[in-house]
Amino acid sequence: MRIIVCVKAVPSTTEVKMDPVTNTIVRDGAQSVVNPFDSTALELALRIKDERGAAGEDVRVTVLSMGIPDTERLLRDCIARGADDGLLLSDRAFAGADTLATSYALSCGISHLGEPDLVICGKMAVDGDTAQIGPEIAGLLDAPCVADVRRLVACDGTSLRAWRGTDAGVELVEAPLPAVMTVAKDAAQLRMPSICGVRASLAAPVEVLDVAGAGADPERCGLAxxxxxxxxxxxxxxxxxxxxxxxxxxxxxxxxxxxxxxxxL
Incomplete structure (x- = not known):
């Protein structure tokens, strides 16, 4: 089973700097952390890995991100907590992307990794609050999307069952795999890294791709x-x-x- 978790580097402070020319956030990486919603997504992926692994199934978790080179540091932190490897899309051509361009780039990264059984994203990013990335990736992959998951009930490799939030409350839904799932921040709490995990993360593979390497169309990336x-x-x-x-x-x-x-007024 292959699970891809999309993570985003977000500022860890309220003092956010804006580029006066492009009107986009300046991401220098110095105080960046993994988006809290994406941390929850990683924990759910690791729980599936633990459960299916105990049943004798081979489950691989890959963390995927688009950002500046320093974002590799955050991907290795995810690996220290239990992910197997990472993929970073890093190219100035990706800069300034809105949700549509970001979703397109991430879908190219997913295609580069192969066909996953499950893609998990945080419901939204704390620096954007759009909650659009997950559903847009699902549309690009032509896969069902289960959004705003509050509790994952089961994921057996062929389907998933989860409680998700709606305007009317919560409901229990089931979807076949492959699928895309977005999760609420309080659905789980990310585990701490182990000493062995930290040591393993230093040598774990983290592939870095530019636009050409990801097979992406430059005209559909970044500000363009x-x-x-x-x-x-x-x-x-x-x-x-x-x-x-x-x-x-x-x-x-x-x-x-x-x-x-x-x-x-």
């Missing part, structure tokens, strides 16, 4: 392949203070109305 782009980014201005409104209730209401109208 992004139909949506950020026009303007800014930090909201914070103001303190207040106004004291006096008078009878009717007078206070009238003054309050004038203040609200003056805000241009």
């Amino acid at each position: 392949g992004s139909p949506t782009q950020v026009v303007r980014s800014f930090v909201p201005e914070r103001a303190s203070g207040g106004a004291w409104i006096e008078g009878a209730a009717a007078q206070q209401a009238e003054q309050l109305l004038q203040i609200v109208e003056g805000m241009g």
